[in-house]
Amino acid sequence: MNLQTRKFEITVLASIAAALVTGCGGSDSPSSATAKPAAAPYAAAVGCDSLKSLKLTGATIVSADTIPAGSFTPPGSTTAFDNLPEFCRVVATATPATGSSIGIELWLPSKSWNGRYQQVGTHGTGGVLYWSEMAPQLRRGFATGATDTGHTLPAPVSGQPLLANRGSVWAIGFPERVKDYGYRAVHELVDKAKQTILAYYGRKQDYAYFNGCSKGGQDGVKNAQVYPADFNGIIAGGAAAQATRAATAQLVQDIRLRDAGIQGAAGTAILQLAQKSAIEACDALDGVKDGYIANPSRCKWDPATLVCKPGQDPSTCITAPQAAALAANYAPIVDPVTGQQVFHGLSRGGEHDQIRFGHQNNLSSYSLSLYQIALEDPNWDGSTFDLHRDFAVLQAKLADSIDAVDPNLSPFKTAGGKLLQLQTWDDSAFMPLWAPEYYDQVTARLGGAEATGEFYRLFMMPAQGHCAGNGVGPSNVGQENFLAVSSDADHDVVTAMQDWVEKGIAPRRLVATRFKGADISSGIDLQRPLCPYPLEAVYKGSGDTTQAENFTCSAALGTGN
Ligand SMILES: [Ca+2]
Helix, strand or coil, X not given: CCHHHHCCCCCCCHHHHHHHCCCCCCECCCCCCCCCCCCCCECCCCCHHHHHHCCECCEEEEEEEEECCEEECCCCCCCCEEEECCEEEEEEEECCCCCCCEEEEEEEECCCECCEEEEECCCCCCCCCCHHHHHHHHHCCCEEEEECCCCCCCCCCCCCCCCCCCCCCCCCCXXXXXXXXXXXXXXXXXXXXXXXXXXXXXXXXCEEEEEEECHHHHHHHHHHHHCCCCCCEEEEECCCCCHHHHHHHHHHHHHHHHHCCCCHHHHHHHXXXXXXXXXXXXXXXXXXXXXXXXXXXXXXXXXXHHECCCCCCHHHCECHHHHHHHHHHHCCEECCCCCCEEECCCCCCCHHHHHHXXXXXXXXXXXXXXXXXXXXXXXXXXXXXCHHHHHHHHHHHHHHHHCCCCCCCHHHHHXXXXXXXXXXXXXCCCCCXXXXXXXXXXXXXXXXXXXXXXXXXXXXXXXXXXXCCCCCCCCECCCCCCCCCCCCCCCCHHHHHHHHHHHCCCECCEEEEEEHHHCHHHCEEEEEEECECCCEEEXXXXXXXXXXXXXXXXXXXXXXX
C-alpha cells in the first residue's frame, strides 16, 4: 500500500469526488426498518483516571490515561499519529485460560464519541498492536480497540519483507496462545471493550464493528463463525481464513521458484516479464484495454510462450523449466498422494505481489512460522518439507484454531450481523479464488443468493496485491487504514457498513479510487466500481474508462473458471 495516501484526512477531496459522482447512487433501498435515531456525539461520564480501578470480568486494567488532542506516539513506537481528538487510552490484560495473557488497548474519545465501537485487526503471526489502524477510526469518532493476539513480538524489522518471520517460539508448547491468536483474543477484546465503554460513557455502544485485513480479515470471518453476536458489522479484507492451506501453497510455490532458478534480481525480472506478458494477453478480456486484468480467473496465458528460441537474447526470455514452474504456480496445489486440492494457484498478472513479499528471495516466512509451530521445531527451514506428510500435521495441529472455513453463518445472520468481505485478485498470500468459493459454500448452506446477500456480500478488487497496494487498479475505499476519497457510502466502506447495519441499506457497489501518483492531494486518477460477487464491473461501451459512471455491475462476462 502506498503510505502517501494514508497521510491525509479522508475529507480533503470530498468536494471533487462529489462533483465526479453526481447521480451515482450506490445502495439499495432500505429493506428493513432497523434504523435507530442518529447517535449524537457523547462525552465521557467519568474521568479516564477512574478506569484504573475498574473491575473487568477476566481481565485487569494496566493503565488508563488521558491523551491530549493532537499528536500521539504510543510507548514503544517511533510513529507519531497526528490529528487525534482527546482520548482515554486504556491498557488491559485478559486471561481467559491458564497460560493465556492477551494484551488489549482501547482508545476512547473523551468528548465527541459517535456512539460506536470499531475494532481493528492484526497481521501475519500477530504479536503486535496495530495503532496505525486504530488512529483512523479514532479520528472518525469511534471508540476503537486492538489486541496483540495473546503474545508479544518485536516490531517488524525495517527493510525486511512485510511478512518477515516473527518467529514461532511464542507458540511452541503454548497451546492456549495458539487459540488466542486464532480466534479468542478478538472475542476477549470486544468483550472487555464493551465493559469499559459502559463504565466510561455510562451507556452501551449503539453498534459494534470490526474492520481488518489479512490476519485481521481472518479475525473477522472467524469471529462471525465462532462468536456470532459480538459485532453488528464486520469488514474483512484479504482474509487469512484458509491459513494452513495458503501457507502450504506459498511454500510449494516458493520451492518451485527456487528450484527453477527464479531467484534474486534475475528472478524479479522473470516475474516482471511474466506479468507484462500475461497482462498483454488478457487485458482486453474484461472489455477495456486499460493495463489491468479485471478478473484473472479468465486469463489462460501460457508462460511457455516466453521460452527462449534459438539465438534469442536470454534477457528477454526464460528456460523451459522456468516456464513450467510459473505454469505450475498458476495451477491449484495438489497433494501428490491423495490427488486432493490443497489450495488455489496464483493469479496471472499478479506477479508484482510475489515480488513485494520477496518470494523470489526466500521461502515464505509466514509459511515457515506456521510449519515450525505445527512441527514443534523453531529452526525448521523447509528443507525436509514433504507436502503430503507435513500438510497433514499442519492441518491436525492448527486448522481448528487458525482456519476460518465453517460455511454455517446462520447464527451470525440470526444475530443480525452483516459481513462485508473484500478480496484482491492479485493476492499472493491468500490466493483469491478461495473467497468466491467460500461465498458459494455459504450461499448453498443458507438457501441461495438472496438469503445470503441480505447479510453477506463479497467485493473482489482487481489488480491489487494482498490487502490492496502495489497494483495498478484502484485501491482506496476507506478500508482498514486506507483513505476514502469521500465519506459517503458509495466511496467509503465504513459508511457503507454503517448504512447496512443501521439503516438496512445493503451496499450494491463500492467505488474504489486510484489517486494520481498514489497521493490523495494530487487528485483522482481513476475510479471503478467494485461489485458484489458474482457481479463484475462491466464497461458500458462508451465514455471515459477512468470514471466509475461508465461501468455497471453486471454478470455479463461470466464467471471464469
Ligand atoms: Ca483490462
